[in-house]
Amino acid sequence: ADKDIRLRKDMIYAENLPRGLQHSYLRNLMPRPTGPKELAEIQETYFSFMTVRHPFDRLLSAYLDRFYPHSDSVLETRKAARFYEWYGKSIIEKYRRETEQLSPEYKTIPTFPEFIDYIVDTDPTQYNEHWFPYYLLCAPCNVNYTVIAKMDTLAIDSRYLIKQLGKQGFNFSSSKQETLASTHSRGDKGSIDVTRKY
Secondary structure, three states, rough: HHHHHHHHHHHHHHHHHHHHHHHHHHHHEEEEOOOOOHHHHHHOOOEEEEEEEOHHHHHHHHHHHHHHOOOOHHHHHHHHHHHHHHHHHHHHHHOOOOOOOOOOOOOOOOOOOHHHHHHOOOHHHHHHHHHHHHHHHHHOOOOOOOOEEHHHHHHHHHHHHHHHHOOOOOOOOHHHHHHHHHHOOEOOOHHHHHHHHH
């Protein structure tokens, strides 16, 4: 019971963190299981879910989210700068052809085709978690998730998740419920529209 109360307080705290810090904070609350016995215990005790999307949409989303700042905020600017240092610089050095005429934005951002060349040439175990394959990151073959939601139907699926979490004692305000449905949206463009552009 004490563990449940602490988790509820941590979830409320996490709701108020900036977008970029929420995942890290929550991930630290829920470390990976240490072995099969702990995994089996977790599956029997806890409500679990994962959200999936088409692998190509996921790669594009990771590319846009990590290499482009979403705003002029310090957090977003630093994130893009870190990913340039960690990945972008070497991707550009390895895959950019000097004859290519690119817009100035690509000075510190690899193009999407360059990013894909990097993905194809890199061992998946060396990937950043944002483009790590689901089967390595979330182990869906080994974890019997209570719910598997899809980005294509996130608005509907998040309402279902909220309803199920309510049965577990987690309650969300109406505004938080709508926020969950729109967190990963791309404005008025659907996933297919953005994917076609690239």
